[in-house]
Amino acid sequence: MTEAFDHIIIGAGSAGCVLANRLSEDAGSRVLLIEAGGEDRSWLFRMPLGFMMTAANPAYDWGYASEPDPKLGGRSLPLPRGRVLGGCSSVNGMIYMRGHASDYDGWRQMGCRGWGHDDVLPYFRRMESSWRGAGPYHGSDGPLAVSRVEGGHLLADRVRASVRAAGFAESDDLSGERQEGFSACEVTVDRRGRRASTARAYLRPALVRPNLTLWTRTQAIRLLIERGRAVGVELRGPDGLRQVRARREVILSGGAYNSPQLLMLSGIGPAEHLREHFIEPIVDAPGVGRNLSEHPLVYMSFAAREPATFLSALRIDRAARSVLRWALTGGGPFASQITSGVLMLRTRPELERPDIQLVFLPVRLDAKLWHPLSRNRQEHVLSVMVMQLHPESRGTVRLASADPFAKPVVDLDLLSTPGDFADIRGGIAAVRRIFAQPPLADLVRVELAPGADRQDDAALDVFIRDNLKITQHPAGTCRMGEDRDAVVDSELRVRGIEGLRVVDASIMPTVPGANINAAVIMVAEKAADMIRDR
Template structure:
């Protein structure tokens, strides 16, 4: 049996940071187990290449949800990264921290050290922001943040102007003092390449003699001696292997795989485990419960001005932008599809923004089975205004189906299962149409393609977003943090309640979702979690 000080399960957004920080002082040996393979792939490193990885089983778990009543019984596609860097290697790279109130609510719920003022220094230390350092932004950190204000498609500026005409302010930095308004999104890239957690943290750590990374290594069971985690059993190359952790086992497998591994190992809802013949090590009904996710939808328009469709669709256009990218690391392929966006309130009773906007200067209405056609958009000048809810009240669950670790778990999002979520989304889609009706946009819109002008009544609008919306890939909270062992899975120091030698450090510990994209918060969680481990083990 191999033996290490720490075993980190998962090399995703948080796990990469944990491995780098725990190994930095040279005192501790660290084993990282990653179920997927390498991140050294062209379409992983090229920012807009995530359209090619959206369904690619070589780098993507390609999860499917249960038919969801809230989504007209649709089965939603949930891409999650299965490679070094995890989902930070296949996501859309929008760098958003969330709102101060999100984290202050975490602390107020009994999680000291997790308030915004506690976490801001960590966020700043992570970042190397191209816009420069200030009271809110960091400079010199491992994650390079690109300021795209001079690089976006011209239509993005029309969207921003329309947002202002609709009553929103122009926001130069969504990670600054205030999140509300419209603006250009910052993305985590550097020199035209994706700045994933693997590139920022794990690759440097892999050069150290005290770090071992095993790819294509699927963790199948946490090994316990009594209630103490002492190691991991895993599959690699057709063999069942074991590794022992002298100090701690750290689960950083994400909001799906972390609760799955816990349940397979006897930690979770007792009735479920007993029914599947899994011996109960520690009963906790909250493992896999409290699933939260942002739901999103696009409104798509046919325009009178050229969009990215006209350059990305034809073969000669692909050749031109391909050459531009290869020679200069610039152009559309070096960007995210979400170039602009913002945050707004659906009604005056909201004390802070509860909806997020996305502007995309291209469209993909025409169906292509098994592909997300970012690089082959519609043949006409199209663009989309998308949105997602920031703090939905609907709750779902992730539970194993069998005791076979190769079987995917049952994912039940329960989207739009509360009246509040339905009402907020109805108000939000009406506001999207308001933006589109403003002079800056209306003068270039030929027609609304989706859902189309015939969709007008509240009932029709609700039916439409139930049918067409789905995840924006931010599942969290399936092993939530809290001081009360009867209401949570980990304590504020991320130790699993009722067990020892075991921590969870990933987005599954979020007590509640944050207002915006979750990647930056996941990386921050990795940094904070690793710091707490070092506090406990460096005497």
């Protein structure tokens, strides 16, 4: 017999774990959560600095890569996506940011009713257990712990002083009244120094409920659609192929790559593209897989005059003590992020909101554990992430074939407009302005990348093309809206099919101007109320 549930959630990532918790609060509702990956049992998922060993690890990653891009010299970029309970919230850098209020007001202006900043703020507050305590912008008793990076050992004071000397403002709270300026970094780490993934913050407490069922290592391969309604899912798991039925709704929470892929495999997508792969269209939805937005970035680096960076903490004996200290007390240098601070800035004064985010890292990007007797020690280097917040470029997600286990074809199409180059160049100029001020100017020996010899726009554009990366914030491929090309409406219901919703970053009309994990969790909190008619 085919098993039946009230709600079937596909994907136990940042959004899916939230939905599983909230929907199973109703004892009369039977909920199934499906995850293609496995459990997050390793201690590396709990130790904050463990992300350096779990991010893009083949054991916990989908292994996706973008199509080679001629604009990037033919490079194909890795697209890390968590394939484990908690999804990307279990392997990301834990930075907690919401973006600017105008990001969400922009959604409402695009026709997404109920998604302005005033509409979503209560859900940000509801999900938080903030180190700040309760207030008009923050919550104190939500499932998600948010803490502050204490940067005394991370050169935070020196960075802050140079930022101030360069003329940039500061902010006490980038999620509060002033959403621009320099601030200490906030992260999803609890008071015990453990990563607060959605698997641990939302899912673990809910698994004691008898009405919530979790299946891991089980991949959805096709939606079951009858007479215009999603009635279930076909799955492949440890026991082989099976089908499950949904009495109320099927909810896709696979993320900006996997959710559009499953829709297309099920006959919902651009009709011509589906027929190319011998899939009979059920709904011709040209917007599925379009509007892919990502935050592009480049890293700048500076050689230090003295051994003052976090590389000193990676001496093997010190690192071993730090792991032990974290395990016993939840404290020490491995119990949080290694970020000196974050600066949200406008590269042009006429802009209404920041267009660049700078993340200051007091360590080289390829830092390794080292032995004090080793002769081949790495040089001490300071790094800065220059991230463009509102790219104009848009990419696509398409099927490689009708095989549900084939990786999707992802074309990021980055740097497709002159404005994207200009924004990043403006961010590079801001970093140089900051590092020209003491005390950082006194600490730095030389600019390594792009290098002081690259000054004009043409030289910088070559550097950007050759070194561009992504921040792993894909969004927009199942865009929300009320126009005909929108994939889901403002209630996140898939157009043309009943009983089917998408709840993840793919519904975002535009990517928020910040790290997006907090926004994804907010979307899931709000969607849970919609699904329960609250």
